[in-house]
Amino acid sequence: MTAHPGCKICTMLDVAAPADVVLAGDVWGVVAMQDVPGMLMAFTRDHDGGVGTIPDAAAAELGPLFKTLSAGLLATGDFEKVSVIYLGDNAIHTHFMLLGRKPGDAPVFDNAPLLARFANKDRDRARAIADQLRDAFSPSGTHP
């Protein structure tokens, strides 16, 4: 991977609080976002032109990455579903937002704007969930 100066995503793992880093893999990074429990961003570690151009290694890990993260969020008992939102339209890293949905929450795409979730910040719970998710990865913490 190559860090490109001035790119926020390239430096995301370096600037994130260690407690918010879920995965620092070779081709994918995952961080807990904005102190919102169950809100994660998964991103390619290098620049690409969107999900259709990600390296083969990133593609091979994408399904297991989503499954591990989603299963981990469900295993916390806080969520009944996990939404995956693709955010690669205007960035040079393919990146996704995973968002746990609690019982009674409206689906992300039905009457519950994503940004409304920012009103429910809980740093301690968000980091506790990130900690649990780290355990779902290999002992090295680098591969799903």
Ligand SMILES: [Zn+2]
């Ligand atoms: Zn970058």
